[in-house]
Amino acid sequence: MKPNRSRAAAVFPVGRPPSALTSQAGSDKALSMDFTLVDRAVDLLLRASHAVVLTGAGISTESGVPDFRSPGGIWERYDPSLFFYARFLAEPDVVWKTILELNSSGEFSLWDAKPNQGHLALAAFEELGLIKAVITQNIDNLHQKAGNHNVIEFHGNMLIAKCMKCSRKYSYEQIMGLVLNSQVLPPLCECGGILKPDAVFFGEAIPQLALKESFRHAEDCDLMLVIGTSAQVEPAASLPLIAKGMYSPLRGMGNFTFPKLNCQVIEINREPTPLTDEVSDFLIQGSAGEILSCIAQRVTEKSA
Ligand SMILES: [Zn+2]
Numbered sequence: 500m501k502p503n504r505s506r507a508a509a510v511f512p513v514g515r516p517p518s519a520l521t522s523q524a525g526s527d528k529a530l531s532m533d534f535t536l537v538d539r540a541v542d543l544l545l546r547a548s549h550a551v552v553l554t555g556a557g558i559s560t561e562s563g564v565p566d567f568r569s570p571g572g573i574w575e576r577y578d579p580s581l582f583f584y585a586r587f588l589a590e591p592d593v594v595w596k597t598i599l600e601l602n603s604s605g606e607f608s609l610w611d612a613k614p615n616q617g618h619l620a621l622a623a624f625e626e627l628g629l630i631k632a633v634i635t636q637n638i639d640n641l642h643q644k645a646g647n648h649n650v651i652e653f654h655g656n657m658l659i660a661k662c663m664k665c666s667r668k669y670s671y672e673q674i675m676g677l678v679l680n681s682q683v684l685p686p687l688c689e690c691g692g693i694l695k696p697d698a699v700f701f702g703e704a705i706p707q708l709a710l711k712e713s714f715r716h717a718e719d720c721d722l723m724l725v726i727g728t729s730a731q732v733e734p735a736a737s738l739p740l741i742a743k744g745m746y747s748p749l750r751g752m753g754n755f756t757f758p759k760l761n762c763q764v765i766e767i768n769r770e771p772t773p774l775t776d777e778v779s780d781f782l783i784q785g786s787a788g789e790i791l792s793c794i795a796q797r798v799t800e801k802s803a
Pocket residue numbers: 662663664665666667688689690691692
């Protein structure tokens with residue numbers, strides 16, 4: 500893609516002082532950002548020929564989207580079985596009714612959430628031609644809302660629905676229009692097929708194309724940013740290992756791996772994760788939004 504420095508510069512104007520340098524959100528202690536590590540990340544990002552990004556819930560909590568698995572999360576108030584694929588097949592009307600209740604309750608900002616400065620920074624990286632793809636475990640559509648085009652979604656997208664018969668996709672606005680007009684649940688496609696939220700439900704397979712593309716990026720990359728995730732759940736768990744040549748879906752785990760010495764894995768997270776000591780080259784600890792914003796600002800300055 501042709502870099503478009505002007506728009507990125509508009510988002511992160513040169514000369515603007517770094518935004519908040521500390522964060523207390525989600526933690527009692529203020530986290531100071533390590534600017535030496537930020538500068539290392541900037542240099543690596545500018546030098547990389549194939550950089551990819553892996554994101555998890557931690558980048559979206561700053562947009563008010565709750566981590567589904569965290570204590571006090573969504574599953575303590577709603578029956579998780581509603582999001583089992585078999586349950587959807589059996590009772591699509593009941594599942595849709597719950598989703599619409601969640602949507603209108605206002606307590607769960609998935610549909611109305613806005614991208615934060617972390618998402619916007621990643622969109623600027625793509626626009627500058629610095630990253631090839633964002634691979635995400637999130638279903639909140641925030642990377643696309645921020646402006647990223649090459650987004651690989653492991654768990655689909657809750658803001659889109661897909662016809663189970665003809666695969667036609669419907670936007671969130673179209674679904675709401677259908678529901679309001681017909682007052683019928685589940686909403687139906689023009690072809691008569693049932694519409695299903697395009698998020699991957701429990702018991703439903705990860706999209707094969709997403710798997711294949713993400714493995715290819717992990718094999719080919721010379722820089723991977725792992726943001727807001729401990730990457731402990733497959734298939735995301737494999738990606739940093741593949742990036743470092745510690746595992747290959749083709750060669751298998753064991754004696755026959757070929758370490759990719761030229762590949763760096765940078766973690767951006769509030770807390771250390773199991774990757775931190777074993778796999779990552781370094782961790783920049785703190786708010787993903789603040790750290791990415793700072794990296795984007797410095798990258799923009801150096802690219803100007
Ligand atoms: Zn259809």
